[in-house]
Amino acid sequence: MQQDTPADIQNRLPLLAGFIVLFAVVLFFRLWYLQVVKGASYQELAENNRIRPIKLRPPRGIIYDRNGKPMVENVLTFDVSLVPEDATSLEGTITKLSSIVRMKPEAIKQALDDAEDVRGKYEPVKIVEEAPWDEVALVEARQEDLPGVIIEPEHRRHYPYGGMASHQFGYIGKVTQTQKKYEQADTGMLVGQGGLEKTYDKLLRGTAGRRMIQVNASGKKVKDLGIDEPKPGTDIFLTIDLDVQRAAEDALGTRAGAVVAMDPNSGEVLALVSHPTYDPNLFPRGISPRDWVKLSNDPSHPLYNRAVQSVYPPGSTFKIVVSLAGLDSGKIDPKDTVTCTGSLRTGRKVFRCWKKGGHGVVNFHKALVESCDVYFYTMGDRMGFDHVAEYARKLGLGSKTDIVLADEKPGLIPTAAWKRERVREPWYPADNFMNSIGQGFVLVSPIQAAQMIGAVANGGVFYRPQLLRKTRNRETGTEKVYDSVEKRRTVFDAAALAEVRSALLGVTSESGGTAHGAATPLATVAGKTGTAQVIAQKTPGGKLTESTQDHAWFIGYAPADAPKIAVAVVVEHGGHGGAAAAPVAKKVIEEYLRDAGTKTAQ
């Protein structure tokens, strides 16, 4: 190997050494200048003129309905907070403050102790949230006297309609420790904890700003250094129509249940109701433990979004599925007749029709219009329930609709294989009977029912139920419109569909139809009632208490010839579908169609 002398390189090394020494000397003098010459004045800056960043929380995005009416807003409130480090005498400040805000000094100390572990140095501790005006004014006036006490403006979430549509909005609350990691949020920040507030939290949240102030040794503001304005969250426009939502809420009244209304031509959700409701205004400033226990232990489960999280036996509304399964595949001829004597016997068991005296001789049309159980026992048994189950799945039952709300339940469409595995029993003919009239194992959620009847109305197109219509950046005005998403298209035999639709129209209009309560002079309504038994057997002669009363269903669409709205209504323990649920659907349909000519969504 060549051993060349590195002499010429080594001759240049003093250059590097010189560079090192030179910079060290420069640094030395700089330190001397800063620390020795100017040290005292920097000391003063550090001690007396402290720069304090004050976090400015952004207002969350406003939630509007499809016509631009605000459904969730913010109101400006003022909090009284304390920066313990700035209080010259903490005891003194606490005593004076307690007389102004009408709190015991111990309560203020408790608030400070609670915050001690989580807050950073010089981070204010909230003493009174949403302080009343007189207290704010007093604190401002006596600022000199209250070192360390500050007034913090906050945009507080406000739900002007209280419990209305509360299950869509969810609620907001302080970010939890585990969320902090993933949501890039800081301590004390309010983030969506459920519903749309959670789903679109990143959009709604906005970006925090800060104000820099210089304070003196006693924490008093000396100078405003400037403000880095917070960026408000993005406003969102829902597909919900406030008026339709309100009509549905009012029609349901105090009864427990759910209503879903959709535009069958786009999947846009026009109204989504779950009763009982809760007031989301309880949450933004931290719900009290008592209120929380009350809400979560309430036997009527007000926090539950029944429209997507509850599944019910569909009752006779399921006969639509059996009808399509028969007519589309040709296994039922609409001219076939069944004689209903009021019951059907198989083996040792007797299955009753809801009409004691029987319907007599019924063909398909009459059977669906009058909801004859014996006809559907017979047809369901003839086809076998696995065949019906196949159509149920084609109609979107048994799987989630993928609406953006959390914890949607898929419901249940049983098959013989499922029963063998889960119940460890074979599939009996009785299972064909019961499931064909929507009893037994079948479970459907209100949103699924609305999607299904919408697909019957539009001829087999399945849309993802849509809640977000558009977003708008408040600062730039830029809008982003969200188009409807078509999930799939199922082609049904046109004659079969026409046959089913004609019977559904008959339900509200022909004599013997079960849902005259849904009929309206504004448009033709097509639909189907359902009365789902809560318990299989009633004690003979025993009076039904409310909790054992049947669930009432109505699903339908209008106008029958050119559908604009599809509705699903469940009234828990409401009794008969035609009496309890159909009138609710009527109110919803009327509200939407009444304005449909004048009020087209922009």
Place this chain on the structure above:
Amino acid sequence: MLERRLLSNVPWGMVALIIGIALIGLSAVYSATYTPSGPSSLFTKQVIWVCLGIMVMFAALIPDYHTVGRYAYVVYALSIFFLILVALIGRTGMGAQRWLPLGPFAFQPSELAKLSLVLALARYFAEDPRRGGYELRDLLIPGGMVLVPLVLVMKQPDLGTALMLMFTTTLIVILAGIKFRSVMAVIVLGAVVASAVFLVPPVRHKIWTSLKPYQQKRIKAFINPASDPLGSGYHATQAKIAVGSGQTTGKGFRKGTQSQMAFLPERHTDFIFAVIAEERGFLGASFLIVLYMVLLLVGVDAAKSAKDKMGTLMAGGIVSMLSLYVFINTGMAVGLLPVVGVPLPLVSYGGTSIITTFLAIGLLLNIRSRRFMLFY
């Protein structure tokens, strides 16, 4: 036999100096990361990193540095591979994509890239038989060698590392020898590019808008700190207040109001020197500067006493890189240089930085220890 001779040639004074600096660093990290509920887990991690680093340093003594030189290109290629990997799957932090997740830890390939570039350049120039200085066109290959990691690092974006790569290369080229007229050519070229950037509005605009907003703010704030007292000017101002208020003797361990009160951002990483200056005062800060100066000068001596071109260039390159680290970081903390993210070697918190620094210093010791040996 050989082992014992090597051991007796290890400059133990230099080793003591290195460990001394690292201990000062640990105490500063302890103070800067201290939380109300006790020492931070970051401190524990840093202790582990320093212990590992010391082991790496001694391990780097074992192979002959020529062997290291033989693998220089392989290591270089590997570091480029990691840089590409980080661009594809890296973890993002603070607006830049710099980290590769590695179990519970994260590895920062740009740190390795700096050292591997020094080694690769040292080998390139050591094997080049040319004498009497380089022309510009002779620098095409080394230019390419620096350009690849430079572009990848810029993409992250990591302006600090990019500058480090550029400056380190410049120093190595100067050491390797460059013709006077090439230097002039570079200066003229630089002047032309700079004037194009500053005087031709469309070009200036294009370059300016290609920077991230935080980078724009930093440059603006360096030119006029008052322009942005809240943002990056805030960092610089707070650092200066911290350093200045330390005065002659400092406020004492864990008594630095600026750093303890969290006014000082990045206080355990890029601004650790400000913490030391605040708590240990002028005496402590200048003592640390003297320690660094002695360490770097001993490094220069190692380069001078090396027996061959490879050793000289490798040692010279490592010393150049470390000097730049030290002076850019401290210069930034005292407001002499703009705020760029460059760690203070052996002191700043950060696993990859600690390990690669100890590795680099281990190689320096390696060259120093073999100054009396003959190679065949």
